[in-house]
Amino acid sequence: MISVTVAAHGGRKRVVGGHLKAYDSGRLSIFDLNIQPEKLEVQQRRQLWSHLFDKLFALAFLLFQTCFPFLARFFEKPDNNNVEARMAARRKSAxxxxxxxxxxTSKLLLNVFSNLDGVDIAHCEAVCKRWRKVIEKHNDDMPKVLKDQIRILFDExxxxxxxxxxxxxxxxxxxPNLQRLAILLRHLSTLSLFVRGLIPIEAIPVLKSLCQLSLRPQQIYFIWSKxxxxxxxxxxxxxxxxAETLTDIGFEECSPTAFLSDRLIFPIVHQIQSLRVWNDAKSGQHNIxxxxxxxxxxxxxxxxxxxxxxxxxCRISSAALSKLIVAWSKKPKCDLSITVNFCPDVFRSEIVEWMATRExxxxxxxxxxRNGCVLTLFC
Known part of the structure; x- marks a missing residue:
């Protein structure tokens, strides 16, 4: 801001330097002080008319741009930024x-995916959302990466x-959290599924996740699970x-024992090759x-x-176990190991006597x- 004194003498700005002269509370240029008042008035009038002409020209040019925008382009200097912006907008709209x-089609993608291996399927799933949906929808039919055993250890x-x-x-x-358990294992299959340390509050979500998978195990074994x-x-x-692949099932120190029953084994009893149901007799009897x-x-x-x-x-008897041994002796296919513990209705002496007197x-x-095969009884 210029001082009042400088403005009173027609100065447009407050200047500083060695060519200035003190004048009351402001500083004026020595050259401005030497100008005669008549010339100074003429100079001020010219400056006023020049300023007014600039304003009128700017207003006229604005009206011209508004009324004739297509002609105004010839008087404008092209702005590289505006040109690039227009080109980008044109490319975006194309x-x-x-x-x-x-x-x-989804059907053709499914045919292609079915000829890949499990590792390639996992890579294809990450390509796009559409491919992932096709793979997730037909996950059971997709090739899997075969593993020997998957151990889910909740206690560790x-x-x-x-x-x-x-x-x-x-x-x-x-x-992982229970929601991601199925995601981690969805591209795998295994010969053996081993679960340890399951607790009641986690049993439902964990079993739901395992049911959604297609692990195709030959063996399922639960230990120390509730x-x-x-x-x-x-x-x-x-x-x-x-049931199509499962031939070996086991429950060790699992509870509640009352629900480990014949009904649980029935879906695979026609093909089962190994059955283990064991506890230390402190948790009650199984309904096998x-x-x-x-x-x-x-x-x-x-x-x-x-x-x-x-x-x-288990709730089995000596007579039923003796009949099983006799049936094996007639058509043995492999060695058989039978272990029976804490079964109140099974006595070794009864089994030996029954087999000796009847068969x-x-x-x-x-x-x-028998026929090169050996049955071993621990009772």
Whole structure:
């Protein structure tokens, strides 16, 4: 801001420097002080008319631009930024045809995916949202990466995946949240599924996740697991979902024991090769009865195999177990190991007497040999 004194003498700005002269409270240029008042008035009038002409010209040019915008372009200097912005907007508005690969139908994609391996399927899933939906919808039919065993260890908070080649070290993952459990395992299949340390509050979501997968295990084994009463139906569903491949099932120190019953085993009893139901007799008896032994006895007549029968705290009898041993002796296919503990209605002496009097079969040190196969009884 210029001082009042400078403005009173016609100065347009307050200047500083050695050519200034003190004048009251402001400073004026020495050259301005030497100008005569008449010339100074003429100079001020010229400046006023020049300023007024500039304003009128700017107003006229603005009206010209408004009324004739197409002619105003010839008087404007092109702005590179505006040109680039217009070109970018034009490119954005242009319709780019989708790539040819997006025209593939879901059915054709499914045929292509079915000829890939599990690793390639996982890579294809990350390509785009459409491919991922096709893979998720038909996940059960997709090729899987086969593993030897998957161990879900809730007590240690980790998942251990064992490769088929025993020379390779297993891969360990920290336990994911229950919602991501199925996502982690969805591209895998395994020969053995091992679950340890399951608790009732987690039983339902965990079993739901396992039912959604297509692991195709030959063996399912639960150890130190506690199921809730509501989760038993999901446990039955898990066995039914894997009935095509499942031949080995086991429950060790699992509760509640009352729900581990014949009904649980029934979907696979016609093909089962190994059955283990065991506890230390402190948790109560399992509801595995002579009905299951009867199915296993009839399996021998059909030529099926049974390799391991390990029952503890079950409601079976000496007579049913004796009939099973006799059926094996007639058509043995492989060695059979039978272990019976804490079963109140099973007595070794009754089994030996029943077999000797009715079938003339004799156990030697708990073993029975037939056609190169050996049955071993621990009772």
């Amino acid at each position: 319709k780019i045809p989708p790539p040819a690969i997006h025209k593939l 908070g980790e998942i251990v995946i064992y490769p088929l080649d025993s020379r390779n070290t297993p891969t360990r993952y920290p336990m 199921f809730s009463q509501e989760s038993i139906a999901l446990l039955e569903e898990l066995i039914i979902c894997n 009865t002579d009905v299951t032994l009867g199915h296993l006895t009839r399996n021998f007549a059909r030529g099926h195999r049974l390799e391991t029968l390990d029952l503890s705290s 003339d079969l004799h156990l030697h040190n708990g073993k029975l040999a």
